[in-house]
Amino acid sequence: xxxxxxxxxxxxxxxxxxxxxxxxxxxxxxxxxxxxxxxxxxxxxxxxxxxxxxxxxxxxxxxxxxxxxxxxxxxxxxxxxxxxxxxxxxxxxxxxxxxxxxxxxxxxxxxxxxxxxxxxxxxxxxxxxxxxxxxxxxxxxxxxxxxxxxxxxxxxxxxxxxxxxxxxxxxxxxxxxxxxxxxxxxxx
Amino acid sequence: xxxxxxxxxxxxxxxxxxxxxxxxxxxxxxxxxxxxxxxxxxxxxxxxxxxxxxxxxxxxxxxxxxxxxxxxxxxxxxxxxxxxxxxxxxxxxxxxxxxxxxxxxxxxxxxxxxxxxxxxxxxxxxxxxxxxxxxxxxxxxxxxxxxxxxxxxxxxxxxxxxxxxxxxxxxxxxxxxxxxxxxxxxxxxxxxxxxxxxxxxxxxxxxxxxxxxxxxxxxxxxxxxxxxxxxxxxxxxxxxxxxxxxxx
Numbered sequence: 001x002x003x004x005x006x007x008x009x010x011x012x013x014x015x016x017x018x019x020x021x022x023x024x025x026x027x028x029x030x031x032x033x034x035x036x037x038x039x040x041x042x043x044x045x046x047x048x049x050x051x052x053x054x055x056x057x058x059x060x061x062x063x064x065x066x067x068x069x070x071x072x073x074x075x076x077x078x079x080x081x082x083x084x085x086x087x088x089x090x091x092x093x094x095x096x097x098x099x100x101x102x103x104x105x106x107x108x109x110x111x112x113x114x115x116x117x118x119x120x121x122x123x124x125x126x127x128x129x130x131x132x133x134x135x136x137x138x139x140x141x142x143x144x145x146x147x148x149x150x151x152x153x154x155x156x157x158x159x160x161x162x163x164x165x166x167x168x169x170x171x172x173x174x175x176x177x178x179x180x181x182x183x184x185x186x187x188x
Numbered sequence: 189x190x191x192x193x194x195x196x197x198x199x200x201x202x203x204x205x206x207x208x209x210x211x212x213x214x215x216x217x218x219x220x221x222x223x224x225x226x227x228x229x230x231x232x233x234x235x236x237x238x239x240x241x242x243x244x245x246x247x248x249x250x251x252x253x254x255x256x257x258x259x260x261x262x263x264x265x266x267x268x269x270x271x272x273x274x275x276x277x278x279x280x281x282x283x284x285x286x287x288x289x290x291x292x293x294x295x296x297x298x299x300x301x302x303x304x305x306x307x308x309x310x311x312x313x314x315x316x317x318x319x320x321x322x323x324x325x326x327x328x329x330x331x332x333x334x335x336x337x338x339x340x341x342x343x344x345x346x347x348x349x350x351x352x353x354x355x356x357x358x359x360x361x362x363x364x365x366x367x368x369x370x371x372x373x374x375x376x377x378x379x380x381x382x383x384x385x386x387x388x389x390x391x392x393x394x395x396x397x398x399x400x401x402x403x404x405x406x407x408x409x410x411x412x413x414x415x416x417x418x419x420x421x422x423x424x425x426x427x428x429x430x431x432x433x434x435x436x
Contacts, residue, residue: 021313025423049249070421114235115242125236145237
């Protein structure tokens with residue numbers, strides 16, 4: 001197993017130390033590259049961290065199983081896309097359309113849009129989820145974030161049947177809706 | 189709204205609908221306000237979980253960034269400062285002798301300056317401090333000392349560890365030796381580490397061995413290792429290429 005294959009294997013195992021390693025190994029090269037496109041070093045560092053996490057999370061979730069190029073090339077392409085995206089939002093003369101979308105997998109854009117967009121419903125749900133107790137938080141996270149199916153959740157949380165999982169999931173969602181009402185700005 | 193559409197929405201979010209179900213969803217999205225709200229709620233829940241996880245990892249990296257002292261620029265500040273003094277001296281000389289034309293002075297960094305510019309301690313990626321805190325055995329102490337930049341003590345402890353069970357201890361012993369200005373020891377240890385079966389930090393070891401040879405003035409040995417790194421993908425490929433150019 002070569003070094004990159006080992007890193008991918010470790011990411012899929014959930015080894016967060018690998019995140020640190022990838023971060024440290026690619027940081028200087030990325031910042032040098034990014035400084036050619038924008039001067040704000042703290043924003044660049046922020047973008048770099050987002051790019052690393054986007055890579056880590058999508059590999060970890062199994063959405064990216066094989067790499068078309070090296071990890072460093074991936075990180076650079078994701079970061080470049082995010083720099084374009086940032087510059088477009090700050091009304092710079094850069095067009096996001098100029099970015100060659102073939103450079104990275106579609107899942108990366110989707111992930112970046114998900115975690116960077118400031119949708120008010122999502123922001124309120126984030127607050128509500130933090131108030132949600134156990135086992136609801138774990139059950140919903142397993143389903144809506146980790147992508148586990150009812151059978152897998154049944155085994156992991158030791159429920160009697162998948163019907164129990166469905167029923168508990170439904171009740172947890174109803175409870176989440178109540179919490180959502182309490183955190184929505186206008187109390188809807 | 190009862191959970192009558194729950195499974196349909198969840199399958200939609202997972203992208204596992206049949207063509208017929210897909211059409212049903214599209215129709216419901218157009219005509220059924222409650223369905224649309226429920227879908228947005230569940231989709232938003234998935235996004236909110238992703239944001240929470242992203243923030244957790246971001247917080248981890250932010251802590252790492254705080255610890256990271258490497259500068260983006262190529263040269264170490266001390267080297268840059270020496271260069272600035274050199275330029276100032278050149279300007280002064282220009283004034284004294286009254287030369288009538290602009291003097292441009294280009295300074296070529298020495299091997300020692302290049303070493304200072306390129307060397308920075310490799311981070312502890314084997315046993316992070318927070319995990320080591322509860323298990324104060326010799327191994328944990330060695331990595332903790334390394335992170336605390338107490339390199340001589342870290343070196344002393346790393347060299348007592350069993351390299352069969354923790355081969356990376358050889359690598360970190362070598363890095364500690366470099367920081368403690370024990371270059372001969374560093375060269376020996378990095379060589380030993382490179383000969384262990386499947387070293388995890390093989391490229392990193394080559395990089396630091398190249399720097400150690402550079403420090404010793406063994407330019408050809410350094411160039412040989414840098415060429416290996418610059419011509420294959422992975423850790424510090426570009427850095428090795430850049431340093432190689434400066435040595436040619």
